[in-house]
Amino acid sequence: MERIEDKDFPFYRFKQLSGRPDIRHFVSSGRKDIGFAEAVDPAVIRRNRMELAQVVGIEVERWVIAHQIHSANVVVVGGEDAGRGALDRESRIPDADALVTDREGICLMVFSADCVPVLLFDSVKKVIAAVHAGWRGTAAQIVVRTVEKMRERYGSCPADIRAGIGPSIGKCCFEVEEGVAAVFRQLFPAAGSIVSAGKVSGKYQVDLWEANRLELLTAGLKAENIEVAGLCTVCHPEQFFSYRRDGSKAGRFGAGIMLCFR
Ligand SMILES: [Zn+2]
Known part of the structure; x- marks a missing residue:
């Protein structure tokens, strides 16, 4: 991954997904919580999200967020879902840990504080996915299910899919x-x-990174198309939130990906 410095909101990008005109993506870093945990003042989270949106150049109205439940549920997202969960909890997509779309202008978001965020991009069929794979999701092979959904729904060929396995507990x-x-x-x-x-x-x-990498290989991805960030959230307190390190007060960082054809 490469780190992009910003005084307010540094973020990371996968080399596998960078330098392409047809997608934008990021993994947020730093000490600003964007997670909407129960105990947090929603106004603070909204402000942090708007700030991040500005830094990465993807308006918050384009974000789509699911209520993550450590499942293997994969949901296909349409244009009408833009903005769901972006500024409140209530409008989130219910009970899902992976989001898939072929619509442009929709930023699929997942949040993490140790769990493995995985971003996928089929550069031929122009399909994207964002996956939240904790140990339960990894054990349920959620990345395999996500690739299956991309195949069934959009005819994606796994050999065309690029993947970034993000910062998470090592x-x-x-x-x-x-x-x-x-x-x-x-x-x-x-x-x-x-x-x-x-x-x-x-x-x-x-090793959840290697587990997800092996699952992606099983799903048919090419080894050279899979990038593992290799950044442990527990070992990098200045850069990432960690549930194991910080407990129930832990904030959340996010990973997002969006198609943009024009
Ligand atoms: Zn570590």
């Missing part, structure tokens, strides 16, 4: 109990590097 910091480790061992029996012994006896470390 294996360095994702220590889990046996129960979660067992889920990933079963899902990736041949990939020994996904689960390894933790720093504490009886704990395990799980």
Whole structure:
């Protein structure tokens, strides 16, 4: 990824998705919360979102946000959905963790504070997706389901899809109990590097970046079209919010992608 400096709202861009006239995208950084958690003053979040919108050049009225529930639900978004969830909680798309569209001028957004944000772009059929893959979503192979939806609905060929796996909790910091480790061992029996012994006896470390990368390969993406940010949210407190580090008070950062044909 490359970092774009801004005094108010620094952000990141994937090299895989940059320098193209037909899409805009970003992953927000810094200490400004854009997440609408229950305890936060909505006016602050609205202000932060408008500020970010200005910095990345995508009006907040174009954002589309879902109520993320750690599911594998993939929802197709249309032009009429523009602005849903952008400035309030109530109008969000209900119960979804991946959004897909072929409409221009709609910025598909996902929020994270450790979970893996994944942005997808089919450069031939001009289809985009934004995915929120926590450990549950990763275990439910939400990125595979998203690519399937792109194929079914829009005829995307997986070999044409570029992917960015964003900043999120790294294996360095994702220590889990046996129960979660067992889920990933079963899902990736041949990939020994996904689960390894933790720093504490009886704990395990799980590599969600590699898990999502392998899932995208299974879905038919080419290895050279997948970029892994490799930035751990827990290890970078100045740049990213982290639920594991900051607890229930953690803010949220966001990843967004939009098609723009003109
Ligand atoms: Zn870490």
